Amino acid sequence: MGSGPARGRNRRVNSFRALLPCLVLTALLPALADAQTLTPDMLRPVRGGFVSLEDSPLRKIAPARAEGLPEPSGDPRRTPDKPAPSRIGQLPTYGTPAANGAADVGYDSLNRKRKKPKYYPGQARPKPPVGPGSQPPPVAPVVSGRVRIAPPPSEFANKTPLPPAMAGTVAGQPLRKRLKLDDDPFGAVGDYAGSFLLKGAVELSTGYDTNPGRLAAPQGRPFYVIAPEFLAVSDWERHAVVADLRGSFNGYGQNLTPNADGTPLSAPLDIDRPGFTGHIDGRLDVSRDTRLTGQGRLLVATDNPGSPNVQAGLARYPIYTTVGATAGFDQNFNRLQVSGGATVDRTDYQWSKLTDGTKSSNDDRNFTQYGGIGRVSYEVMPGLKPFGEVQADRRVHDLYLDRNGYARNSTGGYVKAGSSFEFSRLLTGEIAVGWAERSYVDARLPRLQGLLTTASLVWTATPLTTAKYFSDTQLVETTLPGTAGILVRTHTFEVGHDFRRWLTGIGKFSYGTLDYQGNIRKDQTYSVSGDLIYKMNRNIWLKGTLRRDWLESNVPGSSTNSTVVMLGVRVQN
Structure with missing residues (x-):
């Protein structure tokens, strides 16, 4: 235990030691508070890697160096007599300055102006904004000494919204399927009835024929034509049904004049003639390679004017009808296809x-x-x-003997070989050559035979010009005594050209031969025609026709000629 004064002195020393940390903190608090306050000047980089305080003499060094001026003297770091500045309250920086390695064309985070980049040949270049309303490149705003890059504008900015049908694609929506190009912008559109596409049309025409009866002494008459059409096509994933029906009626409104000497005309007095041709085709897809086919057909017509089958002294042409049906099949064996069918036809x-x-x-x-x-x-x-085709048939007449006492029952057929074509859609169709013949029960009638030619070719020479060739051979019945039949061959050449999509010109030339086997008669027919079609819209067409027909025969008084002028309108849907 010490004396009283010593104990008091020790007590004061201990109290001072306890208060010393508080005094030190009290003295340092203002300095520490000032050290935590940052100003924009503190962010300027200077030599030595420190940022000066408000009262630091180093603030004058960095601006001078940035502007290329001589640095002010009196740098305390270079004066050995003065101590180095205290690091208390200074903010150190680490690494290299921003954009130090960006060269001349690299990315600069400070958004300073740089040189234009150079591109190698073929290197992709960024596309500049095009057109009015395009957004300029984004500008980097500076906030409190920091750089903030603005987001790029939306691709739909400053654009008027379009409906999906016009815009084509919409963000987040699947791509729309491109519409098929309309090959016939003035063709009939049609209407749907269930799963069938229906198209209908009617042509109304009027004109003048210089020799409608095909007489040796021509008698001209005005005429009119009414020609309706109907087409129905199924729209099924499998199987198919197609109905194609076409009719016509030629009306003259005035009968021919009888001969002054009282002899009968070689044509009827009433020369009005109806006509109809139609067929309904069906296909049943049993499997991918097997199909069942069927057809029903109807033909309504009269004997052709000028034909020797026309009786003398007729009041009007007798009408005949042919109704028929076919049932068959198609079978594919890879590239090999086999088809067959049975037919039956009735003529009255x-x-x-x-x-x-x-x-x-x-x-x-x-x-x-x-x-x-x-x-x-x-x-x-x-x-x-390529293909090969064979056909055989048997004809049985209602009367065993005809009006001249000949037995007309017969058997016949044909064989032909050819090929179908479809080269880049420029040449399509088929052509074939063969032999046809028919043998009659009556031995007095010779065998009806001859070269068979069939063709149906379409050549698209240009998108606006199309050329067609058709050929056919038929063995036709006749009532002439001693004549087995008529071997009829026809060849047709047609060229169509679109001067405009709405204006089409068609030129046609036909040549035919009629061989009356068992008879001395030989006929030749020629026909030249020109059509001009003005398509007002999809529903109304205007049509003009000029045609010249010749019939040259080796029988005296049987040759005829005729000129036909016709104007009409076609209404379709």
């Missing part, structure tokens, strides 16, 4: 009405035909498919 003639008021029977011209047809084809390459 009306009774003839004569000028004296009596009627004459045509039952001897009525017959039923039974037959079959087979075809084999092989696809050598895409667009080239």
Whole structure:
């Protein structure tokens, strides 16, 4: 235990030691508070890696160096007599300055102006804004000494919104399927009835024919034509049904004048003639390679004017009808295709009405035909498919003997070989050559035979010009005594050109031969025509036709000629 004064002194020393930390903190608090206050000048980099305080003499060094001026003297770091500045309250910086290695064309985070970049040949370049309303490149704003890059503008900014049908694509929506190019912008559109596409049309025409009866002494008459059409096509994923029906009626409104000497005309007095041709085709897809096919058909017509089958003294043409059906199949064996079918057709003639008021029977011209047809084809390459076809039939007449005492029952057929074409859609169709013949029960009738030619070719020479070639051979019945039949061959050449999509010109030339086997008669026919079609819209067309027909025969008084002028309108849907 010490004396009293010593104990008091020790007590004061201990109290001072306890208060010393508080005094030190009290003295340093203002300095520490000032050290935590940052100003923009503190962010300027200077030599030595420190940022000066408000009262630091180093503030004058960095601006001078940045502007290329001589540095002010009196740097305390270079004066050995003065101590180095205290690091208390100074903010150190680390690393290299911003954009130190960006060279001349690199990215600069401070957004300073740089040189334009150079590109190698073929190198992709950024696309500049195009058109009015385009957004300029984003500007980097500076906030409190820090750089903030603005986000790029939206691709839909400053653009008027468009409906999806016009814009084509919308963000977040699947791509729309491109519409198919309309090959016929003035063609009929049609209407749907269930799963069938229906198209209808009617042509109304009027004109003048210099020799409608095809007489040796021409008698001209004005005429009118009404020609309706109907087409129905199924729209199914499998199977198919197609109905194509076309009719016509030629009305003259005035009968021909009888001969002054009282001899009958080689044409009826009433020369009005109806016509109809139609067929309904069906296909049943049993499997990918097997199909069942069927067809029903109807033909309504009269004998052609000028034909020797026309009776003398007729009041009007007798009408005949042919109704038929076919049932068959198609079978594919890879590239090999085999087709076959059975056919039956029935032909009936009306009774003839004569000028004296009596009627004459045509039952001897009525017959039923039974037959079959087979075809084999092989696809050598895409667009080239050769084939071979054979057909046989038997005709049975209602009357065993005709009006002249000849037995007209017969058997016949044909064989032909050819190929179908489809080269880049420029040449399509098929062509074939063969032989056809028919043998009659009556030995007095010779065999009807001859070279068979069939063709149906379409050549698209240019997008605006199309050339077509058609050829056909038929064995036709006749009532001439001692004549087996008529071997009829026809060849048609047609060229169509679109001067405009709405203005089309068509030129046509036809040539035919009629060989009356068993008879000395030989006929040749020629026809030249020109059509001009003005398509007002999809529903209304205007049409003009000029045609010249010739019939040259080796029989005296049988040659005829005629000129036809016709104007019409076509209404379709």
